[in-house]
Amino acid sequence: MTGTAIVVGGSIGGLFAAAALSAKGWQVRVYERSPVELAGRGAGIVTHEKLISALEQVSASTRNLGVSLTERVAFDKAGNVVHRMHLPQIVTSWDRVYQVLRQTLPNGAYQQGRSVVRFDDRGDSVRVELDDGMRDEADLLVGADGFRSAIRGQMLPDVTPQYSGYVVWRALVREADFPEDLRNTVFPHFGFFLPRGTQIIAYPIAGPDNDLRPGHRRYNIVWYSRVDPADLPGMLTDTAGTQHTLTIPPPKVRDDVLDAMKAEAERDLPRLFVRILDSSERPFFTPIYDHQSPVMAQGRVALSGDAACVARPHVGMGVTKAADDALALADNVSAQGVKDGLMAYSAERVPASGEAHHLARELGAQIFYEGAADENRDGRDHPVRDWVMKTTAVYPGGHRHRPDPVSGQVLVPCRTPCSRA
Ligand SMILES: Cc1cc2nc3c(=O)[nH]c(=O)nc-3n(C[C@H](O)[C@H](O)[C@H](O)COP(=O)(O)OP(=O)(O)OC[C@H]3O[C@@H](n4cnc5c(N)ncnc54)[C@H](O)[C@@H]3O)c2cc1C
The missing domain is CATH 3.30.9.60 (D-Amino Acid Oxidase; Chain A, domain 2)
Incomplete structure (x- = not known):
């Protein structure tokens, strides 16, 4: 099944969503708020096999990747x-990943300086309004507009x-x-x-x-x-x-x-x-900042990338997570149609995003762990140094859980959205 899709946000998450949908035959229009070509954000991006395979699946070049x-x-x-x-x-x-994804989109599919202000899910289509008053309509809307997402703000106003x-x-x-x-x-x-x-x-x-x-x-x-x-x-x-x-x-x-x-x-x-x-x-x-949306879709509207959930940078997963969202989104809506496909997408991606989100918070907590004021000020004796070094910016296949520094036991994995500060 194919159709038309509007993607809000033309950064890496939006480009991945657009590329994955286009690869399945969807007609996609991307609206990016920035009037100039995006560049230089985030500087370094650690790659994982999953990211490289996702780039290949959307026919983006992985030659001389880094x-x-x-x-x-x-x-x-x-x-x-x-x-x-x-x-x-x-x-x-960041620039390299942006460029190889950008090259996958046909001219005219990517519009800069266009900001989406609201959407109206009309049941059999979804309509967006832009800040210049223009309207557009499609079968599917993807909010890939980052952690301050306007699309999420309308869909899930309590998630901040x-x-x-x-x-x-x-x-x-x-x-x-x-x-x-x-x-x-x-x-x-x-x-x-x-x-x-x-x-x-x-x-x-x-x-x-x-x-x-x-x-x-x-x-x-x-x-x-x-x-x-x-x-x-x-x-x-x-x-x-x-x-x-x-x-x-x-x-x-x-x-x-x-x-x-x-x-x-x-x-x-x-x-x-x-x-x-x-x-x-x-x-x-x-x-x-942290946030995790309890659902990643409603009706004809999906959230992806940082708009849906932020995994703190310790896991180096933001781009790979956005890629996984995009591929799952395109697979599900192409196989089951928009409404059923988006329900399946949300059911698949909320727990997966939650794992990255939770692991990132565990890594963040290891910077500020409890201890005496002068403990490990010289950086020689971090209690779980080995775990931090092999988990930071490594794809969490199998979810590596931090061993307790005293007992050495691996803590029980948390598979639900984390609510701890
Ligand atoms: C220090 C640091 C290090 C990181 N390191 C890594 C790493 O090693 N590996 C990794 O995978 N990830 C890393 N990340 C995370 C990664 O950069 C992001 O998770 C990733 O870029 C996903 O971005 P996104 O496209 O979902 O959102 P964003 O990049 O925030 O893009 C959202 C886009 O939407 C546009 N927009 C917003 N509102 C509107 C609107 N209303 N209408 C139209 N357009 C709109 C914005 O202009 C923007 O271009 C790191 C992040 C940080 C902060």
Whole structure:
């Protein structure tokens, strides 16, 4: 069965949905709010076999996808290696995944600068209204409009993102600017710093235009830092005094917020990461939020990707989860028609999203675990370091549960949406 579909949001989740539906013969129109081509979001993306296979299924290129890594390495505060682990993985960039998906869509199917404001499910079709007053109608509507989704806001007004209590600072360093003495020991690896109260993961990715040549790549730093909820509005206020809700565009982050971040880095991070940060382009931060929708479809309307559920970045799963949503959506509506297909889609994807969401929260909790004030400040003795290192940004096949640090027993998996803070 095929038909017409409107996809709201033209980022990776929307592109995957559009590509998967198009591959099954659906006629798709994508409306993306941003008036300019999207670029550079999220910087580094860790890939999984599932993601590569999903790209292949929608006929997107996986050639030269990213940088191949073989080893994970944890450093202590003094810069010594405290743990090594063999874990081959390809790390790519947000831009690369966006580009290969974008190329799968025919011209005219993707409209930029078009914002959908509401939908009307009319039973035998669904109609959307855009901010310029234009209307469009189709058999199926997919809300792939991110964690602040307007489509979810109308469908499930009680589901709102909750602030986790910490932010992620991200920065990119050009390989040519990377400190010379750290190029062989730090640059080639998936690096960790795992003290109690903060966390760094960092790895090399392609350079601009997917340049994979040694000397032309970049190094991607991801640094989780606690920010009291009372301090967040101040950090989200720009130089003009405008307070942004939920996130702030990177160029608008105030210099004094960056200065405070640098002082914190000097205090808490290994010297080697401070030096790498000093060599980076302007760092930017994103508060970490959680939400999980109890259903991912109603009537003729589906939610996918971050609009449906956010798995915190620790699992490196956002893109793969969006791909899994897209493939399941296209399979189900093509096999069973829109209404039955969407019910099957929701039944399949809510538990799967819940697993990624829950595992991500468990990983996040391991940054701020209970302990004495000075425990593991040097990053040498994380109680479940091995689990954190082999679970971070690894596809949760079989759901690896954190062993209890005292008994060594594996905790019972939680298969329901998690409600703990
Ligand atoms: C620090 C960090 C690291 C990450 N690392 C990884 C990783 O290693 N691996 C991984 O898989 N994932 C990772 N992710 C997650 C990943 O980036 C997202 O989960 C993924 O991009 C899914 O995005 P999406 O398309 O669902 O939503 P978004 O990327 O938020 O896109 C939503 C789109 O909808 C558009 N839009 C919004 N409202 C409207 C409207 N009303 N009308 C029209 N358009 C609209 C927006 O402009 C936007 O383009 C990471 C995230 C972070 C923050």
